[in-house]
Amino acid sequence: MSMVFSRLKAGIAGLMLALLAPAPGAAQDLLSRELPIALDADSSEIDRGNDRLVFRNVTISQGETRINAQEAFASTLDFANSVWTFEGDVTIVLDGTSIASNQAQLTFSDYNLQGAIVEGDPARFEHNGEQRQAQGRANVVEYDAAAGIVRLSREAWLAEGGREISGNVLTYDINAERVVADRGKEENERVRIIIDPASLEQQEEDDTDDPQ
Numbered sequence: 001m002s003m004v005f006s007r008l009k010a011g012i013a014g015l016m017l018a019l020l021a022p023a024p025g026a027a028q029d030l031l032s033r034e035l036p037i038a039l040d041a042d043s044s045e046i047d048r049g050n051d052r053l054v055f056r057n058v059t060i061s062q063g064e065t066r067i068n069a070q071e072a073f074a075s076t077l078d079f080a081n082s083v084w085t086f087e088g089d090v091t092i093v094l095d096g097t098s099i100a101s102n103q104a105q106l107t108f109s110d111y112n113l114q115g116a117i118v119e120g121d122p123a124r125f126e127h128n129g130e131q132r133q134a135q136g137r138a139n140v141v142e143y144d145a146a147a148g149i150v151r152l153s154r155e156a157w158l159a160e161g162g163r164e165i166s167g168n169v170l171t172y173d174i175n176a177e178r179v180v181a182d183r184g185k186e187e188n189e190r191v192r193i194i195i196d197p198a199s200l201e202q203q204e205e206d207d208t209d210d211p212q
């Protein structure tokens with residue numbers, strides 16, 4: 001029996017245990033390990049040459065977290081500690097944040113999504129916050145789930161609250177709904193900010209009409 005086949009059997013057993021876990025209460029955190037993980041795919045196979053599992057037209061979901069892609073590759077199905085690679089029309093959706101790209105590498109630990117590194121031409125990011133919306137794009141988008149940080153690099157652009165910001169590196173704090181721009185290491189790299197007064201006025205009107 002091959003190593004990857006043994007991993008597949010063990011992973012399926014672990015996944016079934018997760019699926020049979022008790023339903024979470026209303027106060028359950030979004031990425032709690034108590035939430036069941038579901039994996040759906042049109043097909044799956046064992047790539048013995050590369051010692052990995054291959055899934056096509058795959059969807060992985062946990063609570064409100066959802067990952068879709070044309071293909072997914074993993075060395076094990078056990079989400080306790082694994083790294084997955086997704087390719088083709090990749091979308092990641094969780095807690096008001098969505099990321100779309102051509103390729104993504106996701107890290108799972110203790111049955112939770114810990115982070116993602118996505119690449120695209122460009123990769124796109126969108127967040128619907130309590131106070132305002134933000135959207136951006138870059139060749140590389142890195143997501144830190146625990147810190148609630150999205151880092152856009154290489155031709156990064158982000159629009160938030162009537163402002164457009166572009167630079168080599170942009171960091172967005174999802175919890176604080178705040179952006180930090182870094183011009184990068186090269187001396188000729190600059191940060192550019194465009195402010196749209198009309199959008200700012202509309203944002204102020206919306207905040208007045210819908211007080212927190």
